Amino acid sequence: MLDYYDYWIFIYYLYAIRMNFKLRQLEGFVAAAETGAFSKAADRLAMTQPAFSQLIRELEGMVGVRLFERTTRRMELTEAGRILLAQVKRPLDDLQHAYANLRELAGGERGSITYAVLPSAAFVIGTRAIAQLRERHPHVQVRQIEDQNGLLIDKVLQREVEFGLGMFSHADPALRFDFMFMDELVAIVRPDHALAAAAEVAWADLADVPLILLPISAAARRLADAGLAQAGCHRAPAFEVVNMVTALSMVREGLGVTILPRVGLEAMNMEGLVYRRLGEPRPERQMGIIRRVDRPLSAAAATLIRFLYQQAGAVAGPATRPPEL
Numbered sequence: 128m129l130d131y132y133d134y135w136i137f138i139y140y141l142y143a144i145r146m147n148f149k150l151r152q153l154e155g156f157v158a159a160a161e162t163g164a165f166s167k168a169a170d171r172l173a174m175t176q177p178a179f180s181q182l183i184r185e186l187e188g189m190v191g192v193r194l195f196e197r198t199t200r201r202m203e204l205t206e207a208g209r210i211l212l213a214q215v216k217r218p219l220d221d222l223q224h225a226y227a228n229l230r231e232l233a234g235g236e237r238g239s240i241t242y243a244v245l246p247s248a249a250f251v252i253g254t255r256a257i258a259q260l261r262e263r264h265p266h267v268q269v270r271q272i273e274d275q276n277g278l279l280i281d282k283v284l285q286r287e288v289e290f291g292l293g294m295f296s297h298a299d300p301a302l303r304f305d306f307m308f309m310d311e312l313v314a315i316v317r318p319d320h321a322l323a324a325a326a327e328v329a330w331a332d333l334a335d336v337p338l339i340l341l342p343i344s345a346a347a348r349r350l351a352d353a354g355l356a357q358a359g360c361h362r363a364p365a366f367e368v369v370n371m372v373t374a375l376s377m378v379r380e381g382l383g384v385t386i387l388p389r390v391g392l393e394a395m396n397m398e399g400l401v402y403r404r405l406g407e408p409r410p411e412r413q414m415g416i417i418r419r420v421d422r423p424l425s426a427a428a429a430t431l432i433r434f435l436y437q438q439a440g441a442v443a444g445p446a447t448r449p450p451e452l
Contacts, residue, residue, distance in 0.1 A: 152186040153215050155179060156194065160204055160212050238427035239268040243279040243291040246370065247310070247347065247391035248414065251442050253292065254394070256434040267427045276346040283417050289428045290418035292435060294346050305416040305450045307436060308443040310390045312350055312410035313402040315378055322384065322403065329406045330358030337365035337383030339374045350410045351386040357408055371395060390414070390443050414439070416450075 151172075158168035159179075169179035187194050194208035204212060244253045249271060257269050272288060279291040284301060295304050314328040322328050322336070333355065341348040355361040365383050368374045372395065374385040379399050392402060416432055418424065424432070 148186075148189070148215075152182055152189075153219055155182045156186055156208075157212065157216060157219055159183065159195065159202070160208065163202060165202070238266075238425055239270070240425065240428050240431055241270040241272065241288045242428070242431070243272045243274050243282045243288045243293070245276060245279065245293050245346065245388075245414075246273045247388035248292050249273045250371075250391045250394035252390065252435060252438045255438045255441075256431060259434045259438070260431050264427075264430065267430070269431065275344050277344070280417060283419060286419070286422065289422070289425065290416055290432070293414070293417050295413040295415060295417075296346070301419060301421070303418055303420045304413075305418075306413055307415040308390075308439045310388050310412050310414050310443060312347060312354075312386050312405060312412075313389045313392075314405055315375065315385050315387060315392075315400055315402045317378060317381060317399060318401050320384070323401050325403060327406050328403045330354050330408075331360060333384065333386075334358075334360035338362075339366045339368060339377045339383045339385040340364040341371075341374070341387075342367055342369060346412065347386070347388050350412060354405065354408055354410050375400060386410075388412075393442055414443075 155168060155172055155174075158171045159165055162168045162171065165179055165183070166176050169176045172179065174182070183195070190207070190211070192207040193205050194211060196203045196205055253271055257271060260267055260269065272282070274282065276293045276296060279288075279293045280296070280299075280302070282288045283291045284299075292307070294310075295306070298304075314322065314333070316322045322332060325332070340351060343349070343352075352361060366374075366377055368377065371387050371391055374387060375395055375397070377383065378385050386405070389402070416435070
């Protein structure tokens with residue numbers, strides 16, 4: 128038995144040599160203490176019994192005391208062994224837990240992601256991809272930031288987000304754009320509106336109707352303005368609204384016609400409304416993943432991007448295959 132003085136000498140000795148412990152030695156010691164037999168502990172560590180016995184002898188030689196009382200019939204921890212077990216069991220469990228967490232992190236099953244997305248793509252594609260990710264990998268946390276395209280690109284450039292789902296606007300040597308799908312703007316009207324009878328709405332047909340448009344900072348608004356300008360009927364909208372929900376509500380109340388991205392309509396309340404494609408110049412935009420060329424994606428972000436591609440294919444028609452991430 129160790130008396131009080133010997134106990135604290137032993138604890139001090141453990142801390143003094145703790146940097147010399149080998150992980151395999153401590154794992155073997157704990158396995159032997161838990162199984163009560165060297166043969167079972169050797170099997171747990173996939174070692175031969177002679178090699179395992181040598182491992183324990185090396186550990187006992189390092190600490191300077193016997194850790195096990197061994198007889199032909201049984202094996203028990205000495206008091207020194209019980210002290211060592213109490214000291215190393217929790218750190219070894221924590222280390223195994225940390226290893227498991229790192230494996231999950233490397234496999235995209237754990238981690239945190241912050242990404243930016245255009246509001247029109249967030250409604251359906253972003254929301255459903257996050258739900259899919261949460262179901263498959265509940266330990267991955269996602270922060271989704273909705274923003275206009277210019278601000279989205281700035282957030283990617285400034286490393287405020289890991290990547291963005293937005294519209295290709297211009298080439299930038301610091302950025303990489305991976306195409307996902309083509310989106311287009313459509314005209315949305317009430318079924319009793321004169322334009323509802325047409326299979327396709329010409330830009331010139333919008334010259335004399337009140338328009339309800341998104342703010343000038345929105346990429347969709349600039350695309351709509353370009354189409355109106357080419358048709359020679361560009362003018363200030365009757366109403367300028369911040370979000371698509373308000374625009375649809377105003378159309379439903381008979382206040383005018385709105386032009387919105389097709390991709391976001393599936394998540395909107397379209398009761399009492401219909402949409403029609405717009406003619407030439409066709410207001411199309413390339414949508415995809417925007418990220419820095421010098422910033423590798425985390426495994427969790429790569430997993431989310433694959434889900435975004437799946438949801439884009441379901442909502443916007445066949446999307447391209449996700450790039451090698």
